[in-house]
Amino acid sequence: MTDASFTPRVFSGIKPSGGLTLGNYLGAIKRWVDMQDEAMENIYCAVDLHAVTVWQDPHALRQGTREIAAGLLAAGIDPARSILFNQSQVHQHAELAWLFNCVARVGWMNRMTQFKDKAGANAEKASLGLYAYPSLMAADILLYHATHVPVGEDQKQHVELTRDIAAKFNHDYGVDFFPLTEPVIEGPGTRVMNLRDGSKKMSKSGESDMERINMLDDADTIAKKFKKAKTDPEPLPETVEGLAGRPEAKNLVDIYAGLTDQTAEAVIAEFAGAGWGKFKPALADLAVSKLAPISDEMKRLLDDPAEIDRTLGRGAEKARTIAAPILQRTYEIVGFLKS
Numbered sequence: 001m002t003d004a005s006f007t008p009r010v011f012s013g014i015k016p017s018g019g020l021t022l023g024n025y026l027g028a029i030k031r032w033v034d035m036q037d038e039a040m041e042n043i044y045c046a047v048d049l050h051a052v053t054v055w056q057d058p059h060a061l062r063q064g065t066r067e068i069a070a071g072l073l074a075a076g077i078d079p080a081r082s083i084l085f086n087q088s089q090v091h092q093h094a095e096l097a098w099l100f101n102c103v104a105r106v107g108w109m110n111r112m113t114q115f116k117d118k119a120g121a122n123a124e125k126a127s128l129g130l131y132a133y134p135s136l137m138a139a140d141i142l143l144y145h146a147t148h149v150p151v152g153e154d155q156k157q158h159v160e161l162t163r164d165i166a167a168k169f170n171h172d173y174g175v176d177f178f179p180l181t182e183p184v185i186e187g188p189g190t191r192v193m194n195l196r197d198g199s200k201k202m203s204k205s206g207e208s209d210m211e212r213i214n215m216l217d218d219a220d221t222i223a224k225k226f227k228k229a230k231t232d233p234e235p236l237p238e239t240v241e242g243l244a245g246r247p248e249a250k251n252l253v254d255i256y257a258g259l260t261d262q263t264a265e266a267v268i269a270e271f272a273g274a275g276w277g278k279f280k281p282a283l284a285d286l287a288v289s290k291l292a293p294i295s296d297e298m299k300r301l302l303d304d305p306a307e308i309d310r311t312l313g314r315g316a317e318k319a320r321t322i323a324a325p326i327l328q329r330t331y332e333i334v335g336f337l338k339s
Contacts, residue, residue, distance in 0.1 A: 006179045008040040011146035013047035013087065016064035017056060018204035020071040022213035022291070023192035026258040027152045031184075033076035035150065042082040043144050043319060044072060046312075049087045049094065050137070053130040066308045067298070071215050073311070074297035083322075085315030087140065092323040096139035096330065097132075103169050104135045108161060138162040142178045143323045150184040152191055159183040173333050192255060195229040198247025216299065219292040226252075226284040231276045238272045240264050256283050259290050 012032060014024060036042055046068040051061060065086050077084055087093050109115070112134050119126040129136075137158050141149055142165070149159050159181060166178035194200040194211045202212045210225055217225070230248045237243060243250040243264070250264075256279075257264045271279050301308060331338065 006145050006147050008148070009043065009144055009146045010035055010040050010148045010150065010184075011043045011141050011144050012150050013045045013050075013140060014068050014072075015050045016046045016048055016061060016068045016086075017051045017054075018064065019067060020215040021192075021202055021204050022215070022255070022287075023202035024071070025075065025215060025291070025294075026192050026255065028150060029072060029075045029077075030258070031150050032072070032082075036076075036078060036081045040148065043146065043322075044077060044082055044084050045140075045315075045319070046086040047140065050133055053127055053133050065312075066302060066305050067216075069308050069312055070298045070301040071294070073301055073308075074294045079311055079315060083315050083318045084311065085319050086312050089312065089316035090143075090319045090323055092143055092320070092327040093136065093139055096143050096327055097136040099330065099334065100135040100138050100142075100165050100169075101132055103165050103172070104138070104161070108164060109134065111157075112161070113157060134158050134161050135165065138165045141181055142166055143326055144319075145179055145326060146181055147179050148182050148184050152185070156183050156185060175333055177329070177333060192258070193247065193251040195225060195251075197230070198249075198251040213287070213291065215291070216295055217291070218295060219288045222288050222291055222295075223284040226287055227280050229280065231280070235273055235275045236268060236271045236279060238268070240268050243268075252279070252283060256286065259286055 010032075012028065014020070014028065020029075032042065032044055046065045048061060048065050051064070056064075069084065069086070072084060073079075109131060114134075115126070115131055116123075119130060138161060141159075141162050149162075151159055160183075163180045166180055169178055170176055192202045194202050194206060195213070196208060196211045200206075204212065204214075206212055210228060213222055213225055229252060231252070232246055232249060234246070234249075236249065236253070240253075243253060253264050253267050256262075257267045260267070271282075
């Protein structure tokens with residue numbers, strides 16, 4: 001392997017804790033599917049090592065991992081064109097993460113806002129894994145010399161940390177071995193908000209199931225949730241600027257835009273002045289047409305968990321063929337002795 005020869009490559013993952021939602025689909029999965037048509041190698045995984053930064057029921061973790069795989073496959077990730085696996089089957093992730101724990105600085109970790117958000121007032125009781133997981137995320141990416149990572153805006157900080165770790169490793173050892181990965185943040189609907197409170201991100205752990213669209217929801221449930229989604233009394237404005245201060249309205253417009261690959265401006269141009277009695281049924285019909293087939297296919301795939309496991313296993317084999325020589329070269333650079 002020659003240092004600084006970086007194949008254009010995409011890496012990203014989803015944590016298998018809880019079910020997939022529309023936020024996962026529009027914020028990540030839909031773009032991953034589209035990226036298969038670009039001239040890059042695509043590597044996607046269920047990041048189950050990240051899931052155990054907080055305690056997970058073992059049965060639920062296995063089921064959640066299979067659900068991630070089923071969702072990606074049903075949405076259009078093709079194992080013949082992309083590498084799909086679960087993280088724990090490629091032991092090199094954990095090994096490189098330890099090296100990066102020794103490269104990253106405590107001050108860098110202290111700036112990670114997601115740890116503060118997730119640990120809150122109980123930071124002293126949080127796991128060390130929750131604190132250090134950004135270095136594992138960096139290892140996930142750099143283990144494959146990934147040049148691009150599609151992320152939501154809230155994950156951009158982790159890609160910046162990945163770049164810092166790569167730059168420090170390269171500098172400390174006088175090499176040009178790890179790429180400075182670029183975050184890919186693009187398109188409408190990349191941040192999907194709660195259907196009952198447009199100021200909060202759609203979450204799989206929200207209090208009410210009506211707050212979110214689950215990727216396993218059937219057609220009737222999808223339609224019902226959109227028709228009952230919170231709005232305000234005003235009709236849709238004439239311009240996008242008119243959505244300012246109207247979080248629920250903006251969220252529904254953004255979802256419509258994301259599902260149709262349009263801009264919010266195009267959606268407003270189509271529905272300017274329309275009331276919610278017109279827009280919400282249109283959005284419900286659109287969502288059902290796009291999401292119900294994915295839900296049906298997910299359920300079909302989940303009926304055969306052994307085949308999902310085989311698919312992930314084959315993907316892990318492909319991932320290891322890329323990861324193993326990169327980790328071995330890293331060990332050589334660091335100075336580890338191997339007989």
